[in-house]
Amino acid sequence: MARVVTPATLRSMTFIPPPAEELRFLDAELRRLDAHRAQLLARRAWLVSVLQSAAPGPATPPFGGPAPATAPRPEASAPRVQNVLLVLGGVLLTIAAMAFTLVSWGHLGIAGRAAVLGTVTAAALAAPVPLLRRGLRSTAESVAGLGLALTVLDAYALHEAALADTDGTAYAAVAATVLAGAWAAYGTALGALRLPRPAALAAAQLPLLLTALAADAGPHGISAALLLTATADAAAALLVTSPALRPVRIAAAIGAYGTGGWGLLGALWLSWTAPDPGAAARAAALLLPASAVALTAAWRIAGTARTAEPGRTGVTSATSATSGTDAPATSGTPSPALPSFSPQPLTTALLGALVLLAALGGVLRVTLPGGWAVPAQLLGALALLTAPRIPRMPEQVRHGVAWASAAVQGLALLWALPLVAVALFGPFGWADRPWSGGPADARDAVTVHAPWLSHSGPALAVLGLLAGALALLVRNATWRQRALAGAAVLAWAAALSVPAALELPYVVGLLLLGLLTVAALALPVLPPTGTVLALVTSVDLAFLALADRTATLTALSALTVLYAAASTRSRLAPVTAPAALAYATALACATGAAAGWQAPHTALLVLVVPAVAVAVAPRLATTARVACELTGAVAALVAVGLAVTDAPMLALVLSSLGVLAGATATQPDRRAAGYAAATLFALAAWVRLAAWEVTAPEAYTLPVTVPALLVGAWRRRRDPLTGSWTAYGPGLAVTLLPSLAALWRDEGWPRPLLLGSAALLITLLGARHRLRAPLVLGGTVLVLTALHELAPYLVQFADALPRWVPPALAGLLLLALGATYERRLRDVRRVRDVLGRMS
Structure with missing residues (x-):
């Protein structure tokens, strides 16, 4: 009879601790093993770092034995191989x-x-x-x-x-x-x-593509087959959400974009080349479902929250990964969550909205005549902006639709810009044919050198729609002011093009441009924008008025008065004040030409502009003042250019400008203008002397030397540390050097006598007052003048001497210099010290 072993019998044969005590024992043993494992891992990491940082060469073995071969490091992992x-x-x-x-x-x-x-x-x-x-x-x-x-x-x-x-x-x-x-x-x-x-x-x-090719379905059938296949791919990409099926999702997304891209290209080509509304409608029937699929996909991708599902088991052990052998999957261990593949919803929504607008544009192109399809398509793009207000629309889809609308708006603006270019730059064509007779209407006035566009009406509609959209639809506080500025620019471009587009009378076109200038100056939105627009419009008006004499004088007068009045507003003065002076200069030139005056006489009328600038500039703010003075200087150059052909009139103009520069120099912060005044006076005197056919250089230099010396003396009196070269050098050089150059070409005796006497006097004064500049300049000129006078005798004496005498004299001179070298050096140092002590 078999003996039954009971738990009590086992307990009596082998000691088994109670469960609580055994659990504590196991926990302690596990903690000990974990600590030992951590120590081993730390030691292993240190050894790996030491081996990696060691030199790649073989280590020197002990006792001179052969060096052990270093195992080459593998360049590819075993699983990759x-x-x-x-x-x-x-x-x-x-x-x-x-x-x-x-x-x-x-x-x-x-x-x-x-x-x-x-x-x-x-x-x-x-x-x-x-x-x-x-x-x-x-x-x-x-x-x-x-x-x-x-x-x-x-x-x-x-x-x-x-x-x-x-x-x-x-x-x-x-x-x-x-x-x-x-x-x-x-x-x-x-x-x-x-x-x-x-x-x-x-x-x-x-299958669908090959079926369409086998059935000879034509371009429409092939595009439909491609788009249907892409729709199925998109559905698969959206519906397959399991991480285990990530390769299927990736393949479906690639197929949707690749096959759908070819299908869209074919459908778009069919829409663009459609010869009649029926063909355009068939192309739109292909594009509209594709647009719906793209928008739906974007909505689903952006609006669905994705959660990673646990993948299949199959995590290989570290041993199998390093050894290169496959190991059985560890059952019950879920693989890490795989990232789901999703195309960008913004890009997909943008594509869908663009396809929708392209389908609409293809139908409108063959339905509406004369370019009116562009404004109609622009209306569709603007209507698309209301789509983002649909409840629960994802943010990325909303942005994609808005970007698609913005893209169509930008293309429409580019399409309308040629009309603005003709209206803006066309008036410049009158620059080479002024006062040749007024054109028949405003369109002829801007098409002097450019053809007119056939779609002017639709282009005006595009500009108006875009301006209204910016003004009414942009409500964001950050972008509101910029949107209003853009709307103002677009409205201005449309208004600038209206006279030519409507073929208004020439005078009416001028009046509208003048009113547009006034309105732009008064524009309350972003004053710099309005001021720039007003300036551009006024330039257009001035050139457009060149077609007729009366129109030119009237327009320039009105612009001068307008900008002068606008200069009373401090924020506009930096632009309007110089603009008023510029138009006043143009008005003076036009008035002289209309009166039949010659250009030098017109220069006197132009001088009024720099005179006004000198009188008005001190009353303006700093920026406006500088701009006004620069414009006055440009007007002065214009006056000089007009008078350059008449020497007496040029002298009068230069002297008048010298007076204006002197008046400017009376202001404490414009003292430097005194140099310009002196230069202008000197130039005026020289021009007058040239008009009188005076050739003696002293007549040109003495009027400059005397004031320069007086100014130098005044400066040394105020600042005794001023050197003589700074105070007197320029004034003395202006007369002495040109006279010395003229001396060598003059065979008479008055100039050598006068120049030598003046040089002697200057030398004595320099020695008396210990001034370096008069002493050096006067002495140099005196010596050169004496050499000039003795040169003929020296030449005669040299011809009378035998040939051996000059070399002999040179040798004696060198011997004498060599014998007294040290004494000569001492004398040179003494002269240098004397000159150094002079000022």
């Missing part, structure tokens, strides 16, 4: 199968062919099952890929052997359908494989 080998093996087997099918197929009978292909294909498709059971997933993927490629070869072999008379394109469509379904079923059956289902999705891109 494994995958490369498997892919290469699958590719080579596929190539071999293709070669067998295409080349060696004819050497076998029907039974042999079927047996070989069927057996190999069945074996390749069945092999992944045991491979997956053993955990060889990568090898199973490679063999499965070989099996899928063999099914394609089977389909080709079937057509060549049994269905050669059938249409190849239709057969390819059926074969692609069957293969897509078979691969999808195969991938579903073997869910651990990632390749079959994306491959099935790739094969599914072909």
Whole structure:
């Protein structure tokens, strides 16, 4: 009779602690093991860092033995090498199968062919099952890929052997359908494989396209087939959310964009080249569903919250990853969540909205005449801005729709800009034909050198719609002021183009430009914008008025008064004050020309402008004052240019400008203008002397020397530290040097006598007052004048001497200098010290 072992008997035979005590014992042992493991890992990390930082060369062995070979570091991980080998093996087997099918197929009978292909294909498709059971997933993927490629070869072999008379394109469509379904079923059956289902999705891109080609459906049918396929891809990309099916999702998204892109290009081309409304409607029937699909996809992508689902098991151990062998999957351990693949909703929404507007534009292009399709399409784009107000629309979809509307608005603006360019730059054509007679209307006035555009009416409508949209639809506080400025610019561009577009009378066009200038100056939105627009409009008005004499004088007078009145507003004065002076200058020139005056006499009238600038500038703010003075200086240059052909009148103009510069120099912060005044007075005197045909240089230099010396003396009196070269050098050089140059060309005696006497007097004064500049300049000129007077005698004396005398004299001189070298150096130092003590 067998003995029954009870728990009490076991407890009496072996000591077993109570469960609570045993649990505490296990916890303590686990903590000890964890601590020991942490120590080992830290030591391992330190050893790895030491080995990595060590020199790559072999270490010197002890006792002089042979150096141990350092193991080369692998450049690729074992799993990567494994995958490369498997892919290469699958590719080579596929190539071999293709070669067998295409080349060696004819050497076998029907039974042999079927047996070989069927057996190999069945074996390749069945092999992944045991491979997956053993955990060889990568090898199973490679063999499965070989099996899928063999099914394609089977389909080709079937057509060549049994269905050669059938249409190849239709057969390819059926074969692609069957293969897509078979691969999808195969991938579903073997869910651990990632390749079959994306491959099935790739094969599914072909059936509709091949069917359309086989049926000779034409461009519309082919585009429809591509768009339907892309719609199915988009649905698959949106509906497949499992992380395990991420490759399917990626393949579906790629197919949607790739196939859909080709379909959209074809449909857009059909819409752009549609010859009649019927063809445009058929193209729109292709584009509208595509737009709806894109917008729906963008809405779903942006509005659906995605949560990662746990993936399939199959995390390999660290040992198998480093050793390169496949290991069985660890059951019960979920894989990390795979990131879901999603296209950008903003880009997709932008694409969908653009396709919608393109469909509308294609229909409008063949329906509305004379370019009115562009304003109509712009209305559609503006209406699209109301779509973002739909409840619960995702933010990214809203932004995509808004960007699509903005893109169409920008294209419409570019389309309308040529009209503005003609209206803006056309008046400049009158610059080379002033007062040649008023044109028939405002359109002729701006088309002197440019053709008129046929779509002026629609372009005006575009400018008006865009201006209204910016003014009414932009409510954001940050962008409100900029939107109003943009609306003002667009409204101004439309108003500038209205006279020419409506072929208004020439005088009416001038009046409208004048009113537009006044309105722009009074524009309350962003004053710099209004001021710039007013200035541009006034320039257009001035050039447009050149066609007629009366119009020119009237327009310039009105602009001068307008900008002078606007200069009373301090914020406008930096622009309006110089503009008033500029138009006054133009008015003076035009008045002189209208009165039949010669240009030098007109210069006297132009002098009024710098005189007004000198009188008005001190009353303005700093920025406006500088701008006003610069404009006055430019007007002065204009006066000089007008008078340059008449010397007496030029002298009068220069002296008048000298008076104005002197008046400016009386202001404490404009003392530097005194130099300009002195220069202008000197130039006026020189021009007058030239008009009198005076050739003596002293007549030109003495009027400059005397004031310069007086100013130098005044400066030294105020600042005794001022050097003589600064105070007296320029004044003395202005007269002495030109007179010395003229001396060598003068054969008379008065100039040498006077120049020598003046140089002697200047030298004595320099020595008396110990001034370096008079002493050096006077002495140098005195010596050179004496040499000039003695030169003829020296030449005669040199001719009378024998040839050996000059070298002998030179040698004696060198000997004398060498003998008294030290004394000469001492004398030179003494002279240098004397000059150094002079000021």
